[in-house]
Amino acid sequence: KAKRDQNLYEGLPEGITLGRKMGDGAFSHVFEATLRPSPAQLAIDPTMGKQVKVAVKCVRKFELNSSQRANILKEVQIMRGLNHPGIVRLLNFTESREHYFLTLELMEGGELFHQIVKLTYFSEELSRHVILQVAHGIRYLHEEKGVVHRDIKPENILFESIPIIPSKVPKHRPYDEEKEDEGEFIPGVGGGGIGRVKIADFGLSKIVWDQDTMTPCGTVGYTAPEIVKDERYSKSVDMWALGCVLYTLLCGFPPFYDESIHVLTEKVAKGYYTFLSPWWDDISASSKDLITHLLDVDPEKRYTIDEFLAHPWCKAKPAPSAVT
Numbered sequence: 001k002a003k004r005d006q007n008l009y010e011g012l013p014e015g016i017t018l019g020r021k022m023g024d025g026a027f028s029h030v031f032e033a034t035l036r037p038s039p040a041q042l043a044i045d046p047t048m049g050k051q052v053k054v055a056v057k058c059v060r061k062f063e064l065n066s067s068q069r070a071n072i073l074k075e076v077q078i079m080r081g082l083n084h085p086g087i088v089r090l091l092n093f094t095e096s097r098e099h100y101f102l103t104l105e106l107m108e109g110g111e112l113f114h115q116i117v118k119l120t121y122f123s124e125e126l127s128r129h130v131i132l133q134v135a136h137g138i139r140y141l142h143e144e145k146g147v148v149h150r151d152i153k154p155e156n157i158l159f160e161s162i163p164i165i166p167s168k169v170p171k172h173r174p175y176d177e178e179k180e181d182e183g184e185f186i187p188g189v190g191g192g193g194i195g196r197v198k199i200a201d202f203g204l205s206k207i208v209w210d211q212d213t214m215t216p217c218g219t220v221g222y223t224a225p226e227i228v229k230d231e232r233y234s235k236s237v238d239m240w241a242l243g244c245v246l247y248t249l250l251c252g253f254p255p256f257y258d259e260s261i262h263v264l265t266e267k268v269a270k271g272y273y274t275f276l277s278p279w280w281d282d283i284s285a286s287s288k289d290l291i292t293h294l295l296d297v298d299p300e301k302r303y304t305i306d307e308f309l310a311h312p313w314c315k316a317k318p319a320p321s322a323v324t
């Protein structure tokens with residue numbers, strides 16, 4: 001099967017051998033792969049070894065219209081400028097006649113989405129461990145790069161390694177803060193435990209003009225007020241999404257759901273959600289307070305990333321710093 005894939009993707013980047021499939025996107029397939037470094041690369045960095053495991057996102061060109069193609073190039077351009085432990089790294093970009101190939105840092109543990117499905121829900125401790133890493137990634141994007149991701153969701157948050165989650169951990173019900181302090185489980189970054197998570201998929205991301213950063217969009221003097229205003233709010237879409245992810249982690253289902261897309265849209269527009277009993281009964285008041293500040297329909301009142309990180313719930317335990 002891997003062999004067939006290898007043949008299917010004519011013009012793969014040099015040294016790439018495709019392995020199993022890791023995931024699917026709208027116009028792409030993502031494969032695990034090995035990269036055999038070229039002699040030149042080995043000469044520069046002998047520590048690279050003979051083979052490196054990577055991920056390759058293969059995007060089918062022929063299904064894309066010209067603006068979608070432009071978006072892929074924008075995704076690549078934005079990713080090239082990013083360098084943070086909370087963000088999946090882009091290692092290389094090439095194209096053939098039929099495909100774009102994004103060689104990415106391999107995230108062997110797969111989607112956060114699958115882990116939620118598998119575990120039903122996360123303990124507060126594990127949720128904090130995961131969400132803080134995502135938040136540090138977002139802080140880097142918003143505050144240092146002027147980038148809005150615009151597609152934060154459990155499918156786009158990936159585990160670096162296959163997470164080892166002791167089965168007793170998510171069973172902290174009713175929620176008992178003392179139990180958390182007993183240190184039954186201390187999540188580790190790296191070896192063992194649940195490890196590191198990173199933000200992937202910059203397909204919808206955008207650079208925004210920002211007063212505080214280095215004005216990535218250039219001339220500001222000619223920008224219309226509605227654009228300036230829009231862009232001031234655009235970071236807040238990531239914060240709303242972060243609130244949805246946190247909600248989902250803690251209870252196992254999303255804050256907004258309905259079979260009918262019309263009803264769902266209405267619920268989101270009104271910000272109509274609840275901390276449904278009995279599922280939320282034993283979850284801390286502090287986490288609910290935090291979620292309330294994220295799922296605020298008024299983008300001006302909604303927490304910014306710095307307000308999020310300063311909230312007591314985030315401070316409850318020594319944060320596994322995303323910077324180390």
Ligand code: ADP
Pocket residue numbers: 022023024025026027028029030055057088104105106107108110111155156158200201202203
């Ligand atoms: P799309 O923009 O089409 O959603 P993504 O970049 O989100 O494409 O990739 C689709 C899926 O492929 C992801 O949800 C994930 O399951 C998997 N995937 C993406 N990047 C990686 C990676 N670096 N390592 C492992 N799996 C990945």
Ligand code: MG
Pocket residue numbers: 025155156201
């Ligand atoms: Mg995606």
